[in-house]
Amino acid sequence: MADDPPATEVLRAIGVPTLGDYLDGDFGEIRQGVREQLARPEFAAVDPEIKSSEYRQRVFDWSKILADEGQTNLGLPTAYGGGGNIGGSIAAFETLAFGDLSLLVKTGVQYGLWGGAILHLGTEKHHEEYLAGIAALELPGCFAMSESGHGSDVQAVGTTATYDIQNEEWVIDTPTEADRKDWIGNAAVHGRAAAVFAQLIVAGTNHGVHAFVVPIRDKRGKPLDGVRIEDCGHKLGLNGVDNGRLYFDSVRIPRLNLLDRYGSVSAAGVYSSPIKSATGRFFTMVGTLVQGRVSVGGAGVSVSKVALTIAIKHGDRRRQFGPPGGGEEVKLLDYRAHQLRLLPLLARTYALHFKQEELVKELDAVFSGTETDQHARRSLESSAAGVKAFATWHAIECIQTGREACGGLGYLSSTGFAARKADAEIFATFEGDNTVLLQLVAKSLLTGYREEFGDLNPIGMAGFIASQVIGRFVERSAARELWGRIWDEITPDSEEDGDLKKRNYQLALFAWREDHVLSGVARRLKSGIDDGYDPFVVFNACQDHVLAAARSHIETQILEAFSRGVDDCEDGNSKAMLDRTCDLYALSVIDEHRAWYQEHGRISSTRAKAVTRNLNTLCEELRPHAVDLADAWRVPDCVLPEFGPDGIVG
């Protein structure tokens, strides 16, 4: 068509195994092992009409197989018989996310959360006592943090642990109904103990939230004295996981059951901690659980891959509407509207894949101790929060769009959208509500990563931030000096044809937006406080601006990671294909923010229209390669529906 920009070099078909190997990365063998495991008959998908009670048992049995085969201690230290491979354990978890998500969450609770609490918050005595039993699933346990009254604001939990100096014991209590532990995985049926987060009180002084090992059931499964357990009941999804509620009535545990890495109490009742501030201490403890967020984000990416693989393969075969008077009908994926629905999601999945890969490496470095810089740790925590939010919302969108793109066939339980739609839904909420996580990201940006991560109380946030803002932007500008020259080049005057596909131009547009939104919100916060407004009113008036700052930052991070992923690829055809896919990701984000770029004089109205036009041509270019790009993700056939010559076999 006359309006279209000139075509760039024609893409050549990729070697799917070559790109697949590149995507599998360092942990290819581990990933392949999990794929093979998923294909074993005993791991076949459950009947969708299975009763929850039976489903929970099946999931427990599955977990036991994994434990018996030694797959569940990959991330544990070698000193306790583990594999000492944190990155590999996340890769395994991500791959497991192709399959049943109740199994995924159950293992996440047992080995990641319960095991993680012991590993990261406990000390050697706890490691010696519990880790082997946890890895072997001989000691199923819970991570009892959330309460009915406090899901997001976990620093304000109501459960108390009061030190009884006479008996050298902790007394655990649930003061009111709102303080019951809620949504606790493994609690309703299988858990025998729990890492309970409670306000630590010694001689009337509250030292803030700490974690305690509290036995909750005997070996025969009967709740112990003083422990009341309720079943959360039937859920929208994940009914293979036994979520429950825990109430404690003067439950006594030994003094040494305090997980005391960041705070301990002597027999005589003297509290000590390597971290002075109670808030700082709490958020250091919560920070150790970053692994959970990285894992859930990775699972979100995997679920997106499954949903899109199904929809793309179907769209590549299913035909509807033919030329008037007969003749072969047109494949769904040859319709531009269908391409525009699926291919930008495919590109974004690639983008998130590369960002997730980097995050796993950072996590590995920080937790294996090769990276000890505090700034790196804060940056990891912030990235993990942001990518978790983006990847899980993205998964929900891919499932929704994928389902619709498969029409009625997408509605059959056998096709695979049904269970994933129900199960992955809560990914947006657990391990941190996505909106709350974006606020965390914004806060860490505004404070230059100098503050404890996690304290996102919006009411205190505004005033706090105002005092930090100046230094932050000095630091920031230094780090981004490189951009200076590029920014000068992206004024509307210098627009040239083809620029839109230059990576540096894209990166500059992303970074410019990030910087501008962030400094804008900083100015608004500061001036509101300076004008004497109530900090909550100040914060609230620009909360959407705060969230936009977080989003723009994460989007930039993701593009930068994708860009490095393209650069590092050594195979020519794969590299060219990734490059074009990266263009599609970049332009789809710029397209979303076309209004903003025009409002801020960064792109002209002419160029804004060119963005939309380029999205169209990129879809056209990538369409012949869409199936290859999906195949390179290596979603195993065992979790896909059967495809016939006309698409999904119903």
Added chain:
Amino acid sequence: MADDPPATEVLRAIGVPTLGDYLDGDFGEIRQGVREQLARPEFAAVDPEIKSSEYRQRVFDWSKILADEGQTNLGLPTAYGGGGNIGGSIAAFETLAFGDLSLLVKTGVQYGLWGGAILHLGTEKHHEEYLAGIAALELPGCFAMSESGHGSDVQAVGTTATYDIQNEEWVIDTPTEADRKDWIGNAAVHGRAAAVFAQLIVAGTNHGVHAFVVPIRDKRGKPLDGVRIEDCGHKLGLNGVDNGRLYFDSVRIPRLNLLDRYGSVSAAGVYSSPIKSATGRFFTMVGTLVQGRVSVGGAGVSVSKVALTIAIKHGDRRRQFGPPGGGEEVKLLDYRAHQLRLLPLLARTYALHFKQEELVKELDAVFSGTETDQHARRSLESSAAGVKAFATWHAIECIQTGREACGGLGYLSSTGFAARKADAEIFATFEGDNTVLLQLVAKSLLTGYREEFGDLNPIGMAGFIASQVIGRFVERSAARELWGRIWDEITPDSEEDGDLKKRNYQLALFAWREDHVLSGVARRLKSGIDDGYDPFVVFNACQDHVLAAARSHIETQILEAFSRGVDDCEDGNSKAMLDRTCDLYALSVIDEHRAWYQEHGRISSTRAKAVTRNLNTLCEELRPHAVDLADAWRVPDCVLPEFGPDGIVG
């Protein structure tokens, strides 16, 4: 804050019963009756672990109660013992959509589709023979249109009905596996007969698709000879509905079983029809089924009301995060981000409510015969398609956002999101895939409603349209002459503070966009064809533009309806509240299209920022009234979760 525009007059609290009565409209008594019925113990929600087989029976029993109590013949002609109240029957259906959606769909299939096919496609003999039994649920039946190979392109179905002149019978056949009838409600268990859509063939001539009454089971439920029935199996939702597949192998039915309102065959095998063109005939037949789309759209609006009522009531009570150092925590709905997620959806639900009300009245007028103009009929068909697409996507969004806004509590099956999320999902696909419906809308706009509605073959569309375009825009401009002066006023130069809340300005912005997008796509189609490109290539290159044309039209229609709804309200406080809510709807749509308005020089970048700012202040103004606005929808308590002082009781 300094940036905010000056506040307008303060909103006073509404009388919820007053606004509620206004919203209930002409059919208040009927709606109230259904609300009371839903509250009866026998209609209590099913256990989420119910087996499909049991669920299907429960839904059948519920339908039988409705039939026995005479509720199912409200829309049937009085001549056959019905209530002759088409509008009232839709109002009842909409209200039933507050409850179990399997029951809703089951009644839709039996009374709307199967009954509707007999009523609208049959003639007196068919009415006499079947209607009473259908209303009494003595003759459960199916609407067998969709096939595995043809879901959207139903004009191309493969099932054949061949006339056997010797025996004066039709022979019904399923030539290939792809031609089996698929997704047919009532087919797997309860249906005894079906309205089967098949290619009518007499003496080797195909006269196009017609509907035939085909018995499929005997009174004991056994499939009849030559009829093979399969169960579609477990679905993502709506498992109380027995969807099945039908295969016909030389099934013989009497000649008079052809539903012959639009085409009949004499005993001697002579075909005749009041409509000459086979395509025109087919789409007239399909057009009679507009009632199904209006009903599904209305159900979408109701489901949105349920989801938002839950989330808004919860957000008005649930607190999270307090001032540093203690003090009362903040209600979720007092956070701006929470308001921005929920209140524009509330406003859009109001907007759709008023549009839906108008649609029901148009439908009533057309189908009761008080409106006989063909243009009105085409316009109704187009509006029904557009509103169905918008309302059902909106429902999916409200459920998703509402669930997230309730956090973990939204994930409990008892809260009510679970079943609705699963069930309403397919609303985007059945009764016409939403994307396909938008194409229909665009086509009817481009042809000025002169063509048969429904023939959306994209490959034929472009060339066809090109020849029509000129006349269309002459006609259009005449009809909108009124706008002329206003358009002149909405150049960026004339921007004044406060304009954004002037209804005429909003309407002009919407209409200008509609007109501009539509003429733009018409030009592109025409020039593509004139340049000699293949019609499919032409169509495909601007398919996103085609869909944007449809969207802009529907958005304008909805705003116009909301605006009339505000004007017609006689209660002062309600009117002011609706007026402000209408502003929120209008500005949220303008905000979505800020990029476009800037690209086309219709609003300045300064004004674009003001749109976003006004969205914020409108949310702030409406927040204290959000619960009242939801309460006025009168979602019955029996379908809501229990609310305690802290929100949903989990």
